[in-house]
Amino acid sequence: MSKPxxxxxxxxxxxxxxxxxxxxxxxxxxxxxxxxFKNGESWVESSRFGRDDLPLISKVSDQAHTWIFSKQQGE
Known part of the structure; x- marks a missing residue:
């Protein structure tokens, strides 16, 4: 069982x-x-992104970087 x-x-x-x-x-x-994205009735994850996804990738990447950076500063 993998960790969440x-x-x-x-x-x-x-x-x-x-x-x-x-x-x-x-x-x-x-x-x-x-x-x-939805494939029929199921939600699926993909690691492929379209042009319009890229600004959102940038934003969530920045949020992730900030969170990780703040965690590592506390160590």
């Missing part, structure tokens, strides 16, 4: 998900950027 993400930022259908990983050098964070 520690934080998510979402704007519309664009999402930045932050994962926390314990290493021998301390806590490290990784980020996944995805676009949600």
């Amino acid at each position: 993400p520690v934080k998510e930022f979402r704007m519309g259908l664009i999402k930045a998900t932050i994962w926390e990983n314990q290493t021998k050098h301390g806590v490290k964070y990784t980020t996944t950027l995805t676009r949600l």
Whole structure:
């Protein structure tokens, strides 16, 4: 069973998900950027983005960076 993400930022259908990983050098964070879309009755995530998604990618990436940076400053 995988651990849940520690934080998510979402704007519309664009999402930045932050994962926390314990290493021998301390806590490290990784980020996944995805676009949600509906395929029939199911919601699916994709890592492919269209032109109009890019401004939202920029915004959620900045939010994720700020959150990670503030967490690492507190360590």
